[in-house]
Amino acid sequence: MxxxxxxxxxxxxxxxxxxxxxxxxxxxxxxxxxxxxxxxxxxxxxxxxxxxxxxxxxxxxxxxxxxxxxxxxxxxxxxxxxxxxxxxxxxxxxxxxxxxxxxxxxxxxxxxxxxxxxxxxxxxxxxxxxxxxxxxxxxxxxxxxxxxxxxxxxxxxxxxxxxxxxxxxxxxxxxxxxxxxxxxxxxGKDTPNFVANRIGTFGIVSVFERMAQHGLSVTQVDAIFGPAMGRPKSAVFRTLDLVGLDTMDHVFGNVRDNAPDDEARERFVSPDFLKQMIAEGALGGKSGKGFYQKVKQSGKSVILARDLETGEYAPADRPRFDSVGAARKKETTGAKVKAVLGGDDVAAQFAWDVTADTLIYAANRLPEIADDVVNIDRAMRWGFAWDQGPFETWDALGVADTVARMEAEGRAVTAWVKDMLAAGRDSFYARDDDGALTYWDPTAGEAKAVPFSEGWLILAEKKARGALVASNLSADLIDIGDGVACLSFHSKMNALDEDIFKLYEQALNELDEGKWEALVVGNQGGTAFSAGANIFMIAMLSMQQQWDQIDAMIKSMQDLLQRAQYSNKPVVTAPWGLTLGGGLEVAMQSSACQAAGELYCGLVEVGVGLIPAGGGCKELLGRYLGTIPEGTNYDPNPFVQQAFRGVGLATVATSCEEARAMAYLRPTDRVTTDPDALIQDAKRLALGMVQAGFKPPRKRTFKLPGPSGRAAIELFLYQMHEGGYATDHDVTVGKKLAWVMTGGDIPANTWVDEQHVLDLEREAFLSLCGEQKTLDRIQHMLTKGKPLRN
Incomplete structure (x- = not known):
C-alpha cells in the first residue's frame, strides 16, 4: 500500500x-x-x-x-x-x-x-x-x-x-x-535515548568527569570542545544551557534506569554542581541563567560564566591553549582534531580523554542502538552539529595508532574494532576498487556499501569514481551524468576568484561546443554556496592604484555572468546556505535557479564600502522592472527605490521564501529542502529545460528615472544620516549606488539597456575603490570578520 x-x-x-x-x-x-x-x-x-x-x-x-x-x-x-x-x-x-x-x-x-x-x-x-x-x-x-x-x-x-x-x-x-x-x-532501535542523545549524553558524562580530573573551568572546556574539535561554537556548556539542565538530568536518568547492560550505566549521574544548579532554578536559557548568564553592566551586555566550585558568576574569560591555537591553523576537521590531541598541554590531554572515552562508548553501542557506524555518524553530525561523527573522527586519527595508545593506557577497546584491524581493514570507511565508499559492518565482519538515499547526488562520490573533468585550486568541473556537468567551488568559504572564473569560462566553452547539454553551478560541504568575491585582491589592487586591472577584472566577471545568463543551453545555479555579494550575483544570473530551503542571501557589498558590480544592480533592477508588461506606462521610482533599499541596506534574506519576496529568487525558481538532493534536482531541472526545447531569454531594457529618482533616494539617505542610522561614508556609498540604480546622467524616465547599467556599476565600483574609508572597511572585514561602521 x-x-x-x-x-x-x-x-x-x-x-x-x-x-x-x-x-x-x-x-x-x-x-x-x-x-x-x-x-x-x-x-x-x-x-x-x-x-x-x-x-x-x-x-x-x-x-x-x-x-x-x-x-x-x-x-x-x-x-x-x-x-x-x-x-x-x-x-x-x-x-x-x-x-x-x-x-x-x-x-x-x-x-x-x-x-x-x-x-x-x-x-x-x-x-x-x-x-x-x-x-x-x-x-x-x-x-x-x-x-x-x-x-x-x-x-x-x-x-x-x-x-x-x-x-x-x-x-x-x-x-x-x-x-x-x-x-x-x-x-535507530528501541533503546534509551535512541542514537544521537545516547552518544551525545555519554560525551557530556565524560566531560563532567574529565574536567574535574584536569581542573578545568566552564570557559576552558568550551574553548577546547568547540570548532577546534569539530564541534559547534556553542561547544559543551552553551549547548547545555540551550537544552536545559533539568532536561539533561532527565536524560541521564533515562539511561541509568533503562539500560541495564550499558557498561557505563552507573556513570550517568548528575554531578553535585548540576543538582545544585537545578535546585537553584538555574536551568539555562529558559530560566535566564545556567552555566552562563547575560547581564547588563554599565549599560552594556556582559556574559558571565559560573564557577562550578563556588557557584558564583564572573565575566567569562577567553582561555588560550597552544594545542587549540595550533588547530586554528589547520583547514580540515581531521587535521584540527589531530592538532589538539597531538599537543602537550592540559587541553590536549583533556580532549584525548574525552575523545577516547566517546569513541570506545560509540563502538560498544553497536549493534545495540543502530545497525551500523553510518547511522551513528550521521546522527551526531545532523543532531549535534558535529563536523564528523565518532567513527569518522577515529578514521581521521588513525584507528591502529589510537587503539595502540588506548590499550597502552589500560582502556578496554571494543573487541570488534580489534577484529577489524586483525582482518586487515585499518579504517571504518574505505573506498573499494571502483571508488565506491564502504563501511565496516561488525556484525557481518565485512565491508558494505555506504547507503545513500534515492535522489541524492554527492559530488565527492562522483569525483571518487572518476567523474572529475577538470580542476584547479578553487573549483572542479564534474560530469554528473546524462550530459550534464557541474561547476563546483572549493575555495575558502567558496569565495570567488580568478580560478573559479577560469573554470566557469571553460565550462561555458564546452557547453557551446556541444560537449554538454546543460550546466549546473553548485557545491556541497561547509556553510556557503559562496560568501562573495575575494576582497583581499580588491584591496591589494586598490592600494597599488591598479585601476585598469580592477576594471578589467570586473568587466570580465560581468561578461562571464552575462554569458551564463543568456547561454543557448541551460545554466542552472543551486545556491544554498550563505550566498552573499558576488555569490548571489552568480546565482541570479543563470537560466534558472534551484535553491535550497535554507538560503541566506543578499547583496551586502555596502558593508565593505562597495556596491555590487558583477551584475547585481542590473539584475535586481531587472527583477523589479522586468515583470511589468510591455507597453505599460508606469512610474519606475517605486520599483527602483525598492531595489535600492535591498542593496543599500544590505538586506539579507533568511530563507528561500524571503529571498523570493526580495526578488533574489524569481517566482519560477524552485526549492529543494534536502541539501543532499539539491544538485540532483538542479540537474533534473536543467534536463527538463533541454527536453522542453530551451531557448535563452531576450536581453532586457529598463525605464530608469534619472535625476528625479536620484533626488528621492538622496533625501532618504539624508534622513538616515540625520537620524544617526547612516555614517558619512554610508551616504557616500549610497549616493554612488543611487547613481547606478537611477541610470546615471540620463533624462527622466529614459529607457536603457543592460550594458548601460553594467557600465555604471563598474564606474561606481572603481570610484569607491579609491576611497580610504572603503579600504578601511575592507581591512577591518579581513582582520576582524565583521563590518566597520566608519
Whole structure:
C-alpha cells in the first residue's frame, strides 16, 4: 500500500509541536495543531492559537515566511475531533509521561482513519511501552519520529519502528522526512535515548568527569570542545544551557534506569554542581541563567560564566591553549582534531580523554542502538552539529595508532574494532576498487556499501569514481551524468576568484561546443554556496592604484555572468546556505535557479564600502522592472527605490521564501529542502529545460528615472544620516549606488539597456575603490570578520 502525506495532525502545541507544525508549513503541508482546553477558557482552542503565535515570533524564525502560519489550523481535543480523520499522519508531541501518552493514543484510536500513520516524537520512552495498549492495526501504522529542536534548523530525524510496523509505513515517513522536510533520516532501535542523545549524553558524562580530573573551568572546556574539535561554537556548556539542565538530568536518568547492560550505566549521574544548579532554578536559557548568564553592566551586555566550585558568576574569560591555537591553523576537521590531541598541554590531554572515552562508548553501542557506524555518524553530525561523527573522527586519527595508545593506557577497546584491524581493514570507511565508499559492518565482519538515499547526488562520490573533468585550486568541473556537468567551488568559504572564473569560462566553452547539454553551478560541504568575491585582491589592487586591472577584472566577471545568463543551453545555479555579494550575483544570473530551503542571501557589498558590480544592480533592477508588461506606462521610482533599499541596506534574506519576496529568487525558481538532493534536482531541472526545447531569454531594457529618482533616494539617505542610522561614508556609498540604480546622467524616465547599467556599476565600483574609508572597511572585514561602521 502506498502512503501519501497531504495533511498532518500535530498533538501538542508546546515548543516541539509548534516547530513541527511550522516546518510542515514551510513544506506547504497544512496541519491541525491540537491541544487541551484550559479550565474556564472561553476559547477551547486558545492553547493551540497561542502556540501558532509563539512559533511566528521565534528568532531564528520557524517559518520560511510568516504568512505560512495560515497553513496551521488550531484545534482542541473534544471540540475538533472530526478533523483527525482528515489527516494522513498524526504525530504526538505531548509531555514525556507514558500515562498521558496512552490517553492521547486512545483518543487517536477512536478518531483516526485506519490507514493514518501515527508516530511519537518521544525522546526517550520506549516504543514497546507506548504500543502495548494499541490494537494490531494501529501498531502496524505506529513508529517513533524523533525531531530535534529547533525543528527547522536541526537536520536529524530519528526513526524507530516496532516489530509490527509495516515497512511501507517507515518508508513513507522516511521519504516524506527527506524530500518534503529536508531531514536526514537515521534508523535507530528501541533503546534509551535512541542514537544521537545516547552518544551525545555519554560525551557530556565524560566531560563532567574529565574536567574535574584536569581542573578545568566552564570557559576552558568550551574553548577546547568547540570548532577546534569539530564541534559547534556553542561547544559543551552553551549547548547545555540551550537544552536545559533539568532536561539533561532527565536524560541521564533515562539511561541509568533503562539500560541495564550499558557498561557505563552507573556513570550517568548528575554531578553535585548540576543538582545544585537545578535546585537553584538555574536551568539555562529558559530560566535566564545556567552555566552562563547575560547581564547588563554599565549599560552594556556582559556574559558571565559560573564557577562550578563556588557557584558564583564572573565575566567569562577567553582561555588560550597552544594545542587549540595550533588547530586554528589547520583547514580540515581531521587535521584540527589531530592538532589538539597531538599537543602537550592540559587541553590536549583533556580532549584525548574525552575523545577516547566517546569513541570506545560509540563502538560498544553497536549493534545495540543502530545497525551500523553510518547511522551513528550521521546522527551526531545532523543532531549535534558535529563536523564528523565518532567513527569518522577515529578514521581521521588513525584507528591502529589510537587503539595502540588506548590499550597502552589500560582502556578496554571494543573487541570488534580489534577484529577489524586483525582482518586487515585499518579504517571504518574505505573506498573499494571502483571508488565506491564502504563501511565496516561488525556484525557481518565485512565491508558494505555506504547507503545513500534515492535522489541524492554527492559530488565527492562522483569525483571518487572518476567523474572529475577538470580542476584547479578553487573549483572542479564534474560530469554528473546524462550530459550534464557541474561547476563546483572549493575555495575558502567558496569565495570567488580568478580560478573559479577560469573554470566557469571553460565550462561555458564546452557547453557551446556541444560537449554538454546543460550546466549546473553548485557545491556541497561547509556553510556557503559562496560568501562573495575575494576582497583581499580588491584591496591589494586598490592600494597599488591598479585601476585598469580592477576594471578589467570586473568587466570580465560581468561578461562571464552575462554569458551564463543568456547561454543557448541551460545554466542552472543551486545556491544554498550563505550566498552573499558576488555569490548571489552568480546565482541570479543563470537560466534558472534551484535553491535550497535554507538560503541566506543578499547583496551586502555596502558593508565593505562597495556596491555590487558583477551584475547585481542590473539584475535586481531587472527583477523589479522586468515583470511589468510591455507597453505599460508606469512610474519606475517605486520599483527602483525598492531595489535600492535591498542593496543599500544590505538586506539579507533568511530563507528561500524571503529571498523570493526580495526578488533574489524569481517566482519560477524552485526549492529543494534536502541539501543532499539539491544538485540532483538542479540537474533534473536543467534536463527538463533541454527536453522542453530551451531557448535563452531576450536581453532586457529598463525605464530608469534619472535625476528625479536620484533626488528621492538622496533625501532618504539624508534622513538616515540625520537620524544617526547612516555614517558619512554610508551616504557616500549610497549616493554612488543611487547613481547606478537611477541610470546615471540620463533624462527622466529614459529607457536603457543592460550594458548601460553594467557600465555604471563598474564606474561606481572603481570610484569607491579609491576611497580610504572603503579600504578601511575592507581591512577591518579581513582582520576582524565583521563590518566597520566608519
Amino acid at each position: 502506498g502512503y501519501e502525506i497531504r495533511k498532518v495532525a500535530v498533538l501538542g502545541a508546546g515548543v516541539m509541536g509548534q516547530g513541527i507544525a511550522a516546518h510542515l508549513a514551510n513544506a506547504g503541508i497544512p496541519s491541525v495543531l491540537f491541544d487541551i482546553t484550559p479550565k474556564g477558557a472561553e476559547d477551547p482552542r486558545q492553547l493551540a492559537r497561542d502556540g501558532i503565535k509563539n512559533a511566528a515570533k521565534l528568532k531564528p524564525a520557524s517559518f520560511y515566511k510568516a504568512a505560512d502560519a495560515a497553513l496551521i489550523t488550531p484545534a482542541a481535543y473534544g471540540t475538533d475531533d472530526a478533523l483527525l480523520a482528515e489527516c494522513d499522519w498524526i504525530v504526538e508531541v505531548v509531555v514525556e509521561r507514558l500515562d498521558i501518552k496512552e490517553r492521547v493514543f486512545q483518543w487517536v484510536a477512536d478518531n483516526r482513519r485506519p490507514d493514518a500513520i501515527v508516530s511519537s516524537n518521544t525522546s526517550g520512552i520506549k516504543l514497546a511501552d507506548m504500543a502495548a495498549t494499541m490494537d494490531e492495526g494501529m501498531r502496524q501504522h505506529f513508529l517513533v519520529t524523533h525531531f530535534f529542536n529547533p525543528v527547522r534548523y536541526m537536520r536529524l530525524l530519528e526513526l524507530v519502528e516496532g516489530p509490527d510496523t509495516l515497512p511501507a509505513v517507515t518508508a513513507a515517513i522516511a521519504r516524506f522526512g527527506e524530500r518534503a522536510l529536508g531531514k536526514g533520516v537515521v534508523y
